[in-house]
Amino acid sequence: MTKILTSAKRGLALLLGVSLLYCAFPLAAQAGFGFPSEIMGFVFEDLDGNGVQDVMEPGIPGVGVELEELFNGSVVTSITTDANGLYGFFDLIPGSYNVMVTLGTLPMNFFPTTPTEYSVDLDEGLGFLADFGFQERQQNPPTIPEPSTMLLFGSGIAGLAAWRYRKSKTV
Numbered sequence: 001m002t003k004i005l006t007s008a009k010r011g012l013a014l015l016l017g018v019s020l021l022y023c024a025f026p027l028a029a030q031a032g033f034g035f036p037s038e039i040m041g042f043v044f045e046d047l048d049g050n051g052v053q054d055v056m057e058p059g060i061p062g063v064g065v066e067l068e069e070l071f072n073g074s075v076v077t078s079i080t081t082d083a084n085g086l087y088g089f090f091d092l093i094p095g096s097y098n099v100m101v102t103l104g105t106l107p108m109n110f111f112p113t114t115p116t117e118y119s120v121d122l123d124e125g126l127g128f129l130a131d132f133g134f135q136e137r138q139q140n141p142p143t144i145p146e147p148s149t150m151l152l153f154g155s156g157i158a159g160l161a162a163w164r165y166r167k168s169k170t171v
Contacts (some may be wrong), residue, residue: 035125039067039099040088043081046113046133053131059085060110060134064102070119071096078102094124101132110134 043063044053065087066078076097081087089099100117113133120128 036091037094037122037125038088038090038092038127039097039120039122039130040086040090040127041099041130041132043085043087043101043132043134045110046135049113049135051113051133053133057133059083060107061085062105063087063132064105065132066098066100066102067092068098068100069095070098080105092122094122096121099128099130106134107136109136109138111137 042053043060043065044057045060046053047057048054059081061081061083063081063085064078065081067076067089068074069076076092077089079087079089097120098117099120101112103116111134113135114131116132118128118130120130122128
């Protein structure tokens, strides 16, 4: 599974990261150790709820992100997002991983607009972008009267008059 870069900033970061990776590890590759892999992305406030980080949608700092091995479920490492909502797991050996948000570290009343966990198969020297979007919502949405109440009393002035008349008859 691959993700399309949604901003020039991420594209530049990935391009620079891959360029630096290939410049920093040529001897390791020649010695047969291969290139390390990486998983990185953003945890962001999805203001419009569309599941994609748009230009004006800020990152959420201080959110926990965990990396675990897919087959045995052991946690490899966990980190928190920086001031811009960015996180990254670097120098990973090729393999299968789960990357997930630690939901208890999110601010109150934030709900996911994207998956909160991705399964990733990393090949040698490749990276994976895993972004996590969350939207702030009301904790207790406004309640809507039950349909039976609406049918019984109606709505508007006529419904209020019927309710007052009915109430005065029962007293």
